[in-house]
Amino acid sequence: AQSVAQPEDQVNVAEGNPLTVKCTYSVSGNPYLFWYVQYPNRGLQFLLKYITGDNLVKGSYGFEAEFNKSQTSFHLKKPSALVSDSALYFCAVTLRGSARQLTFGSGTQLTVLP
Amino acid sequence: DTAVSQTPKYLVTQMGNDKSIKCEQNLGHDTMYWYKQDSKKFLKIMFSYNNKELIINETVPNRFSPKSPDKAHLNLHINSLELGDSAVYFCASSQELSLGYTFGSGTRLTVV
Numbered sequence: 501a502q503s504v505a506q507p508e509d510q511v512n513v514a515e516g517n518p519l520t521v522k523c524t525y526s527v528s529g530n531p532y533l534f535w536y537v538q539y540p541n542r543g544l545q546f547l548l549k550y551i552t553g554d555n556l557v558k559g560s561y562g563f564e565a566e567f568n569k570s571q572t573s574f575h576l577k578k579p580s581a582l583v584s585d586s587a588l589y590f591c592a593v594t595l596r597g598s599a600r601q602l603t604f605g606s607g608t609q610l611t612v613l614p
Numbered sequence: 615d616t617a618v619s620q621t622p623k624y625l626v627t628q629m630g631n632d633k634s635i636k637c638e639q640n641l642g643h644d645t646m647y648w649y650k651q652d653s654k655k656f657l658k659i660m661f662s663y664n665n666k667e668l669i670i671n672e673t674v675p676n677r678f679s680p681k682s683p684d685k686a687h688l689n690l691h692i693n694s695l696e697l698g699d700s701a702v703y704f705c706a707s708s709q710e711l712s713l714g715y716t717f718g719s720g721t722r723l724t725v726v
Contacts, residue, residue, distance in 0.1 A: 543717040
């Protein structure tokens with residue numbers, strides 16, 4: 501079985517400050533990990549992924565995420581938040597090699613305050 | 615040129631009606647999915663087809679029936695609609711899971 505936990509329903513941060521959106525996962529093997537963003541009344545858009553290799557992955561719009569195998573985490577980060585980053589963020593996991601689907605976390609609403 | 619397109623974008627209908635949502639992808643992907651996003655924004659997989667073959671069929675009422683006439687299309691038919699079916703339904707496609715999904719923009723279904 502594979503699962504994802506996003507422990508924070510809501511994250512508020514001031515514009516210009518660094519942001520972190522947390523994600524932990526559980527799979528019985530090596531994971532593929534993803535972050536997606538959903539703007540109001542829109543579909544989910546791909547931000548970044550970890551497949552293998554460097555634990556720090558960089559994605560769209562200045563976002564990055566760090567894969568930590570010992571802590572089974574894949575937190576999303578950005579050094580300086582923008583008001584336009586305000587959206588719903590989803591972490592997703594799948595088991596490398598044998599899974600048939602992505603499993604999504606419950607989502608974290610990020611609000612960047614001007 | 616939209617990669618994954620769903621129609622309609624909004625659907626308001628009465629309880630007991632039958633409705634369909636259509637999905638088409640022009641990415642050449644082999645696998646397509648239907649997800650339901652409830653009022654709390656939780657995403658739950660419903661079905662998946664790989665090259666017209668059903669490969670995932672989660673615990674979903676049998677009023678929901680997917681149909682894939684070819685690998686570029688995956689439609690969702692819902693019989694006898696209930697209030698609890700109100701949600702946003704997302705179609706997605708994938709060539710392989712290491713590349714993730716491409717999502718459609720969603721269909722907001724409201725049952726009144």
